[in-house]
Amino acid sequence: GENVEQHPSTLSVQEGDSAVIKCTYSDSASNYFPWYKQELGKRPQLIIDIRSNVGEKKDQRIAVTLNKTAKHFSLHITETQPEDSAVYFCAAIAAGANSKLTFGKGITLSVRP
């Protein structure tokens, strides 16, 4: 089955700096890669996603890149703000009858004011 690994496990940046979170996946059949942000005690919220036929996608300060050959994808946050502090999860899903999201273990991003 699919295995998604996320690194680093924690990341601390200064407000205004950029943050990059990387994930790798194992199943070459995976074709959809969402990123979720989870604040303490709250639900995971979808912040951006990318499909395998696209190499990069941007939404304001957030971007995601996908390298299918290397089987890794990354989340880029520019001009970080304290409210970006949260746990970020990457996930992958493979097309097919059993379409389940496989999540990474999450990374705790801390943005220092």
Place this chain on the structure above:
Amino acid sequence: DAGVTQSPTHLIKTRGQQVTLRCSPISGHKSVSWYQQVLGQGPQFIFQYYEKEERGRGNFPDRFSARQFPNYSSELNVNALLLGDSALYLCASSFTGFDTEAFFGQGTRLTVV
């Protein structure tokens, strides 16, 4: 426009008991998935239902079961509760479940004592 709703929000049960968790998907969404999130980990896939049929099952024992109703709401049942079942149980709603955006409910925090 209502999001994914889950009930109850918190629950305390004793070992050996049974529990039923409920989920109502976003209007128009036909797929519901259940995930278990233990502290410090990413959500783990339990079940996916689409059009009232089970589409996928994760690596969980038979004590876990679920169903989906004609109105697309869903229940997750866990029998013979163990201490290790203590977790946040998340329901995710998506239009078809086939590599489409999934939106999470706020979760049910289950504590087994």
